[in-house]
Amino acid sequence: MENIIIGKNEYRGKTTQIPYQAADRFRHMYMVGKTGVGKSTVFQNMALQDIINNNGICFIDPHGESIDWLLARIPKNRLEDVILFDPSDTEHPLGLNLLEAKDPREQDFLVAECIEIFYQLFDPERTGMIGPQFEHWLRNAAMTVMAGPEGGSIIEISKLFMDRRFELSKRKYLKEPMVLEFWTKQMARTSDFHKSEMLNYFVSKFGHFMNNTIMRNILGQHHSSFNFEQVLAHDKILLVNLSKGKIGDLNARMLGMIVIAKLEAAILKRAFLEPGKRLPFYLYVDEFQNLITDSFLSMLSESRKYALGIHLTNQYFAQLPQKLQDAIIGNVGTILGFEVGVDDAERLAREFEPFSKESFLNLPRFNFLIKLMIGGKTSRAFSGVSLPPLSSAVPAQAGKITTLCSLAYGSPKPLVEEQIKRYLR
Ligand SMILES: Nc1ncnc2c1ncn2[C@@H]1O[C@H](COP(=O)(O)OP(=O)(O)OP(=O)(O)O)[C@@H](O)[C@H]1O
Ligand SMILES: [Mg+2]
Known part of the structure; x- marks a missing residue:
């Protein structure tokens, strides 16, 4: 060296x-x-x-x-x-898919990072703009979007709360009991009014990236174009x-x-x-x-x-x-x-x-x-x-x-x- x-x-x-x-x-x-x-x-x-x-x-x-x-x-x-x-x-x-993970440990890490990134972007001083409830929904939604062989990306998160068919198609792959319960117990009991309120909140945050073509085309691809482990293992120049x-x-x-x-x-x-x-x-x-x-x-x-x-x-x-x-x-x-x-x-x-x-x-x-x-x-x-x-x-x-x-x-x-x-x- x-x-x-x-x-x-x-x-x-x-x-x-x-x-x-x-x-x-x-x-x-x-x-x-x-x-x-x-x-x-x-x-x-x-x-x-x-x-x-x-x-x-x-x-x-x-x-x-x-x-x-x-x-x-x-x-x-x-x-x-x-x-x-x-x-x-x-x-x-x-x-560049933030929510692409190979194992549960990586999944947990990236979901936590996703939440952290949203705080940094929208509420760095932690004034309560992004509260524990948004965090809770975002965590469960991110885990759900990632489930299944196709995986998913952050731009599909709002869709989970709008499209019941999509929600069910993802749910069948969930293994984590806490995430399953989020859908079967908590969401099942949540009023439509509250859901749509939260949805507005999601859309106002994610919309920024979904409505921008450049960002959508980068963040929305399920497979990142390069693999960070390979970058490290092969001395790449990123x-x-x-x-x-x-x-x-x-x-x-x-x-x-x-x-x-x-x-x-x-x-x-x-x-x-x-x-x-x-x-x-x-x-x-x-x-x-x-x-x-x-x-x-x-x-x-x-x-x-x-x-x-x-x-x-x-x-x-x-x-x-x-x-x-x-x-x-x-x-x-x-x-x-x-x-x-x-x-x-x-x-x-x-x-x-x-x-x-x-x-x-x-x-x-x-x-x-x-x-x-x-x-x-x-x-x-x-x-x-x-x-x-x-x-x-x-x-x-x-x-x-x-x-x-x-x-x-x-x-x-x-x-x-x-x-x-x-x-x-
Ligand atoms: N040691 C040096 N000798 C001669 N020229 C230099 C040297 N270091 C930097 N320069 C030149 O000075 C200019 C400013 O340098 P640089 O862009 O690295 O500053 P900076 O501190 O990064 O500024 P900023 O905070 O605005 O980004 C550049 O044109 C660079 O080529
Ligand atoms: Mg500089």
């Missing part, structure tokens, strides 16, 4: 590289800094080194620029490992382009959280692999603050044993929920700070002795302070300079990979739409 280079350190006229050792990376990295200081570039350079070193990575990019940059630089011998997930490729939509300008903020967040949930589900299965067989995998999430669920936070503390190295960045630390700030300070082995605003400077300086608040306020562009995990221990803080964008673009390569991926992983839009129409009929 090769080290990669984060940046350079200049000390008393001598320049040395700042290496990041593989084993230390499973303790994760957090990076913060104002716009334009070079955060995305640091991740791009690190991810490119991982790719060159034949490691598996997933890069989640809210703008798409980092993905375009990487696509243009993928070395020849790794071209076939690239899986590009770009929702704006509407002619060949890839499938590039997720969530350019908000193209699909909208809520949709981008939904897809980002589903990708992370599916990746987590696959990572958790590694518990059954011998430790030696868990290949290192590196996850990069740029502007991660909108994609965080509770289970993702627990990954920060647990994923060490799964050989997953997580890299997170955003612009403002102090704006993250307190719980998230604590999880980062408590669990992340390597913290890198570029120039930040006053609040963040104060907060970070507490962790970065002997540096002061002013040190953070006065950092020139591309310069940072870092506490680096070295051999399992976090170092004292020291300064560094980031690397300029590595290597140059191979002309026309990005376009070629995009076309290849859309043919290899996407399905023609008319076929997808026909299939989904059938599921919803």
Whole structure:
């Protein structure tokens, strides 16, 4: 397992590289800094080194620029490992089914994630907009939709409450007594008025994704176009382009959280692999603050044993929920700070002795302070300079990979739409 280079350190006229050792990376990295200081570039350079070193990575990019940059630089011998997930490729939509599970354990995990994602999207502060009752209905409905050899997706959930034939066709596959009882006892006793009230609520949440063609064509396919366990097992290069300008903020967040949930589900299965067989995998999430669920936070503390190295960045630390700030300070082995605003400077300086608040306020562009995990221990803080964008673009390569991926992983839009129409009929 090769080290990669984060940046350079200049000390008393001598320049040395700042290496990041593989084993230390499973303790994760957090990076913060104002716009334009070079955060995305640091991740791009690190991810490119991982790719060159034949490691598996997933890069989640809210703008798409980092993905375009990487696509243009993928070395020849790794071209076939690239899986590009770009929702704006509407002619060949890839499938991403949150509710596709291979075993009961995975099913439970994904249903819990589904609920968590809805909270994050519609009621992050838990004000009661999504209450225990919606949660209860959603849990049972999701379990029911998944039942049977055909499986199902979240866009069929509303249909369960509208189409009795569909409900019965799914119920016959249910084994879980609690879910069965939900239908035979609870639903049987629920008044039509209450049902339609709840249905409205479901439609108002799911409608957003069902009525958007791009989202429906991605989320509604029963079979995801790529398998996250294979991504991990074969060192794939999963590039997720969530350019908000193209699909909208809520949709981008939904897809980002589903990708992370599916990746987590696959990572958790590694518990059954011998430790030696868990290949290192590196996850990069740029502007991660909108994609965080509770289970993702627990990954920060647990994923060490799964050989997953997580890299997170955003612009403002102090704006993250307190719980998230604590999880980062408590669990992340390597913290890198570029120039930040006053609040963040104060907060970070507490962790970065002997540096002061002013040190953070006065950092020139591309310069940072870092506490680096070295051999399992976090170092004292020291300064560094980031690397300029590595290597140059191979002309026309990005376009070629995009076309290849859309043919290899996407399905023609008319076929997808026909299939989904059938599921919803
Ligand atoms: N070390 C460096 N040397 C020279 N140029 C750099 C360096 N790091 C980044 N750049 C350039 O600076 C610009 C801004 O970098 P980048 O996009 O990485 O910033 P950012 O912190 O991610 O900003 P934002 O928060 O707005 O996304 C880019 O054009 C990038 O190529
Ligand atoms: Mg950036």
